[in-house]
Amino acid sequence: MPETQARQVVEIGYGGNERLMMNMGPQHPSSHGVFRMILTLEGETVVAVDAVIGYLHRCHEKLGETLTYVQYPSIASKTDYVSAMTAELAYVSAVEQIAKVEVPRRAQYLRVIVAELQRIASHCLWLGTWCLDMGGALGGGATVFLYCIREREMVLDRFEELTGARLLYGFHQTGGTRYDIPSGWDKKVRETVDFIERRLDEYEAMLEDNAFFRVRTQGVGVISREVAESVGVSGPLIRGSGVGYDVRRAEPYSSYGDFDFVVPVETAGDCYARYRVRMVEFRQSIRIIRQALDGLPEGPISSRPGVKSVAQVRVPKGEGYTRVEGARGEIGCYIVSDGGPKPYRLKWRGASFSNLAVLPHIVPGHKVADVVAIMGSVDPVFGEVDR
Amino acid sequence: MTLTPVLWHAIEAFIVLNVLLVLVAYVTLLERKFAARMQSRIGPYYVGRPHGWLQPVADAVKLMMKEDIVPTASDRAVYNLAPIVFLVPCLLIFATIPFAPQLGVADLNIGVLFFLAVSSLEIVGLFMGGWGSNNKYALLSAMRAVNQIISYDLPFIFAALVPVVLAGSMQMSAIVVAQQGLWFVAYPVIGQLAFIAFLVATLAAENRVPFDILEAESELVAGFRVEYSGMKFALIQLGEYAHMLGTSFLGALLFLGGWLGPGPEWLGPLWLLLKAIVIFLIVTWVRWSFVRIRVDQILAISWKLLLPSTLMLLLATGLVVAMRGASGG
Numbered sequence: 001m002p003e004t005q006a007r008q009v010v011e012i013g014y015g016g017n018e019r020l021m022m023n024m025g026p027q028h029p030s031s032h033g034v035f036r037m038i039l040t041l042e043g044e045t046v047v048a049v050d051a052v053i054g055y056l057h058r059c060h061e062k063l064g065e066t067l068t069y070v071q072y073p074s075i076a077s078k079t080d081y082v083s084a085m086t087a088e089l090a091y092v093s094a095v096e097q098i099a100k101v102e103v104p105r106r107a108q109y110l111r112v113i114v115a116e117l118q119r120i121a122s123h124c125l126w127l128g129t130w131c132l133d134m135g136g137a138l139g140g141g142a143t144v145f146l147y148c149i150r151e152r153e154m155v156l157d158r159f160e161e162l163t164g165a166r167l168l169y170g171f172h173q174t175g176g177t178r179y180d181i182p183s184g185w186d187k188k189v190r191e192t193v194d195f196i197e198r199r200l201d202e203y204e205a206m207l208e209d210n211a212f213f214r215v216r217t218q219g220v221g222v223i224s225r226e227v228a229e230s231v232g233v234s235g236p237l238i239r240g241s242g243v244g245y246d247v248r249r250a251e252p253y254s255s256y257g258d259f260d261f262v263v264p265v266e267t268a269g270d271c272y273a274r275y276r277v278r279m280v281e282f283r284q285s286i287r288i289i290r291q292a293l294d295g296l297p298e299g300p301i302s303s304r305p306g307v308k309s310v311a312q313v314r315v316p317k318g319e320g321y322t323r324v325e326g327a328r329g330e331i332g333c334y335i336v337s338d339g340g341p342k343p344y345r346l347k348w349r350g351a352s353f354s355n356l357a358v359l360p361h362i363v364p365g366h367k368v369a370d371v372v373a374i375m376g377s378v379d380p381v382f383g384e385v386d387r
Numbered sequence: 388m389t390l391t392p393v394l395w396h397a398i399e400a401f402i403v404l405n406v407l408l409v410l411v412a413y414v415t416l417l418e419r420k421f422a423a424r425m426q427s428r429i430g431p432y433y434v435g436r437p438h439g440w441l442q443p444v445a446d447a448v449k450l451m452m453k454e455d456i457v458p459t460a461s462d463r464a465v466y467n468l469a470p471i472v473f474l475v476p477c478l479l480i481f482a483t484i485p486f487a488p489q490l491g492v493a494d495l496n497i498g499v500l501f502f503l504a505v506s507s508l509e510i511v512g513l514f515m516g517g518w519g520s521n522n523k524y525a526l527l528s529a530m531r532a533v534n535q536i537i538s539y540d541l542p543f544i545f546a547a548l549v550p551v552v553l554a555g556s557m558q559m560s561a562i563v564v565a566q567q568g569l570w571f572v573a574y575p576v577i578g579q580l581a582f583i584a585f586l587v588a589t590l591a592a593e594n595r596v597p598f599d600i601l602e603a604e605s606e607l608v609a610g611f612r613v614e615y616s617g618m619k620f621a622l623i624q625l626g627e628y629a630h631m632l633g634t635s636f637l638g639a640l641l642f643l644g645g646w647l648g649p650g651p652e653w654l655g656p657l658w659l660l661l662k663a664i665v666i667f668l669i670v671t672w673v674r675w676s677f678v679r680i681r682v683d684q685i686l687a688i689s690w691k692l693l694l695p696s697t698l699m700l701l702l703a704t705g706l707v708v709a710m711r712g713a714s715g716g
Contacts, residue, residue, distance in 0.1 A: 022523045030605040044527070044682055133605045135678035139596030141605075143675050146426040212597050212680050368527070369681045372605050 019047065022368075026055045030133040030372040033382030037359075039371065046371060049363040051356065053385050060387035064346035069095050069313040072343075074170030076333075079348055080384040081167060082125055085118035086326035087384075088172040090333040090348075093253060095174045095313070097320035098337050106299045107176035108255040113292045114162070114171055115254075115324070116285040117155050117189070120196060122327035123278050123285075124152035127203065130275075130376030134216050134369075144206065151199055154192045161185055174313050176302025186293045193286045200282055207275075217271040221362045221374035224269060231358045235329025235351050236281065237378065240274035242267040247325040254324075259291045271377040311341035328352050328379055350384035400482070400492050407481055411628045412443035414667065421668060422675045453617035458521060461614065465519030470615070470622035473512025476505045477626035480633040485560045487646045487655035498559040499551055502637055503544050506592070509630060510536045513601070516623065517611035528610030531682055532601045535591060538689035539598075543588035545697035549581035550641040552704045563645035570644035577704050582642045584697050586669060589638065591685070593631045595670055597677040598685055631670065635663040 020041045025031035034055035040048040060079060064072055076091040077084030089111055096103060103111075128148030135141020156166045163169045163179055171177055207213045223233065228241035238245050246263040248256045264280035266273035304313070317339040323332040329351030336345040355378050363371055416431065416439065423430025435441025457466060483498035485491035495501055510532060517529020551557055553574065554565035572582045591598040602610040612623050639645060639662035646655030680688075 020523060020527075022527075029608060041527075044531075131678060135596060139599060139674055139679060140677040141679075143422075143426050146428065150427065206676070210677065213678050215684055216678055216680060367681050367683065368606050369600070369603070369679070 018042070024371065026052075030375065032129065032375060032380055035356075035375075035380065035382055035385075037363075037371065037375075039368070041368065044367045044369075046363055046366055046368065049360055049371075051359055053353075053356070053382070056382045056386040058387070061346050061348060065343055068310045068341040069174055069315065069343070070307050070310045070341075072346075073172050073174075074168065077168040077170065078383060079350065079387055080326060080328065080331070080352070080381050082381045082383075083118050083122040083327040084168050085114045085171060086324050086331055088169065089115060089254070090322055090324045090326075090331045091335075092172045092174050093322035093324065094320045094333040094335045095315055097322055098318045098335060099174065099313075099315035101175045102303050103176055103254070104300045104303055105255065105297045107301045107303075109292045109296050110177050110181065110301065111172065111254045112256060112259070113189070113289055113296075114159070114169075116288045116292070117158060119285045119327045120193070120282060121152045121155040121159075123282055124148040124155070124196075126278065126327075126376075126379045127275075128152075130373075130379070131207070133372040133376040134213075144203065147199070147203070151196050154195065158185070158189055158192055161188070173302060173304070173307065174315075175304035176300070178302075178307075180301045186296070189289065190293060193289055197283065197286050200279065204279065214272065216369075216373055217275060217377070218268075220271045220366065220370050221377060222269045223358055223362055227358065227361050228269070231361065232354045233329065233358050234354060235326070236274050236277045237329065237355050237358065239264060240266045240277045241269040247323050247330050251323070253322065258295070259288045261288050271373055274377045314339065314341050323349070326351050328381065328384070329355055331384075348384075348387055350387060352378075352380035352382070352384045356380050356385055396492070403481060403492055404478065407478070407629065407632075408625070411625060411632055412447065414628055414632055414664075415446070416440070416443050417664070417667075418671050421671050425672075425675050447621065450621035451618055455617040455619065456614075458614050460521045462519040462521060465515050466614075467519075467619075469512050469516035469519055470619045470626070471512075472515055473509055474622045474626040474629070476508035476512070477630040477633065479505045480630070481636075483559060484633070484636050484640065485563070485645075486659055487652075488560060490656065491559075494558060494560050496556075496558045499547060499557045499562070499637075499641070502633075503540075503547060506630065506633065507536070507540050509626065512626070513611055516615065520611070520614040522614050524607040524609075524613050525611045528601050528603070528607045528613075531603075532594075532611060534682065535594075535598065535600065535685060535689075538686055539588050539591035539693075542584060542689060542693040542697045543592050545694075545701050546581050546585040546588055547637065547641060548701055549577060549704045552701065552708055553577075555708070559640050559645075563640055563647065566644040566647060570642065570647070572642040577700060577707065578642070580700055581697075581704075582638075584693060584700065585638060585642065586666075586673075587693060588697075589634050589666075590670060590673060591689070593627070593634060593670070595631075596674045597680050599674075599679055600682050600685060603679065632663065632667065635666040635670070638666040639663040 022039045022041055023036060024039055025036035026034040036052040038050040038052065039046050063075065067075060073088045073092055076087045079087045125148065128145035131141040131144035133141065135144065159169060160166050161182055162185065163171050171179060223237060223241045225242045228238045228243060234245065242265060244263050244265040249263050261284045264277045266276050315337045317337055319336045321332060321334045323330050331351050332349030334347040335343045338344040363374055366374065420430045431439030431442035433439065434445045457463060480502050482492045483495050483501050485494045513532045514529045517525040517532065550562055550571045553571055554562040556562060571578045594601045612620060615623060639659055643662040646659045648654065648658035
């Protein structure tokens with residue numbers, strides 16, 4: 001500002017309509033990773049929100065073009081690191097689609113089991129962090145968070161027994177799965193899901209019978225059916241807004257057609273509806289796991305031989321797109337192959353990315369405290385948003 | 388006035404202050420252990436085995452050794468003064484608390500009034516901290532603080548006045564003596580309602596979950612104290628816990644019969660401490676099981692529900708006392 005220019009005097013209107021710009025993120029306790037929201041506030045009310053992403057960009061798709069079909073599945077899990085199994089599944093399914101590889105039924109069932117276990121683990125983390133957002137790290141939210149983490153640990157223990165890893169697995173490979181289940185594992189999985197099913201009743205008792213929880217979630221962050229369809233949200237968000245869309249039902253993959261399960265739909269479209277959808281999904285996942293364990297066929301776990309070299313898998317020229325229902329919604333993987341051991345081009349459709357686009361439609365008009373409740377109910381994972 | 392009584396009072400205050408500080412430090416350990424039990428954890432354990440009994444000392448030492456960071460954009464005078472302004476009223480409230488008959492710094496004849504007046508002063512320090520930090524989170528938190536504390540002071544005062552009306556005195560010791568036959572919490576209907584209202588208002592006055600919108604670390608990071616570090620942070624934390632403990636003592640004196648209890652008379656202070664801890668644990672229990680509510684909902688609860696109901700309760704209490712007086716009992 002030049003010296004001669006008088007400092008501008010701002011006349012403060014006492015009508016309470018002065019605006020304040022406030023950054024929420026990229027380093028913020030409830031930004032769920034590295035997400036930045038530039039909020040314009042009038043008092044406590046948000047009048048505009050500008051979402052800034054890209055803080056976790058790792059050139060993931062470019063990386064996919066430099067790694068072979070054998071190497072990439074264990075990296076694919078880093079897109080959505082909270083729900084790694086479904087991301088791997090999307091990638092190997094796309095490769096199988098181009099190469100027209102048959103997957104043995106046992107492998108298909110194993111894929112279903114791990115995908116549903118992963119959904120349970122991911123929803124546990126969602127419920128915990130969401131309550132942490134609303135209840136505070138020094139409050140009741142932390143209690144729910146620790147309960148949920150306790151249950152998630154049990155699922156991760158099962159994964160560790162299966163693959164040796166707890167977060168990023170590398171369980172899938174082109175043509176099937178890399179590991180068969182160890183002896184006694186199915187019994188342990190049954191015990192785990194029985195235990196978690198009992199615990200779900202406790203969560204519901206702790207949250208739904210709590211008036212404070214209900215006033216914080218009911219009627220907050222309403223996504224209308226029209227907005228949900230036009231923005232392209234998927235997963236629990238669109239099912240919470242009255243659209244019964246689920247890839248597992250709409251386009252069954254990996255023998256999902258064999259199982260009997262319900263796609264939960266809520267019509268309210270608010271945070272509470274999304275909560276209810278996910279709580280039902282917990283139980284439906286448990287139901288699918290039980291059916292898959294009961295009907296687990298004998299046979300090989302892969303239609304391809306074991307991996308001996310990184311360039312072993314070659315697929316013909318062509319392109320393929322597959323989509324799977326991840327914990328956060330529809331995950332799509334598009335691969336263009338030029339016949340070599342690596343994809344020519346790889347493109348991810350992250351569920352969180354599309355879900356996040358709904359924020360400017362629903363956040364304005366709410367209070368600052370609602371922003372974190374809405375963010376938590378959208379449940380984004382920034383590995384998948386930024387890739 | 389000779390020198391001796393003044394000196395005696397100074398020594399007395401010094402002892403109370405120091406016992407209090409130790410008590411506050413160990414109340415934090417109690418809360419952490421209690422919360423850990425609720426969350427199926429162990430809590431502090433390794434510093435001072437078993438069960439981390441040295442943890443408060445370690446925390447205090449750590450906070451004292453930490454670098455004191457003052458933001459360059461802050462209003463230095465206000466920023467530096469705020470922790471003291473916040474802490475002093477929080478410690479001052481203990482001046483009127485009698486720990487046993489004749490055992491206390493000053494058993495004023497307007498003890499309850501003094502307590503309520505001084506404990507409301509903490510808002511000044513809060514707002515200074517929020518304003519002086521020159522931080523948007525802190526400023527929002529300070530705004531919320533003013534809103535909340537003004538809204539909840541009235542129900543808090545009305546709930547605390549119910550025992551005063553029942554006892555017919557504002558002197559703490561007189562209120563305890565009036566409870567000799569029947570603790571006020573057991574007084575039919577009025578006592579229980581007043582106690583519940585007192586607990587709810589206490590939660591809000593102490594900024595505990597579900598009313599901890601000032602701190603709200605998932606929204607405002609740490610609220611008004613986001614820029615404070617080291618000893619200044621420790622002073623704010625100390626003030627907060629001292630205030631909480633003081634309010635618990637007040638609740639024990641007003642509703643739970645103070646030092647009255649079975650056993651010889653010298654057990655009195657222990658009974659009072661025990662009752663205060665029970666109130667503290669109820670508050671802690673609520674804190675670690677609820678989610679936070681929104682600022683507009685907090686204000687609605689206060690102005691639409693708590694304030695009218697406590698006012699009605701106070702009127703009803705007055706009526707009961709008047710009828711009791713009329714019937715000669």
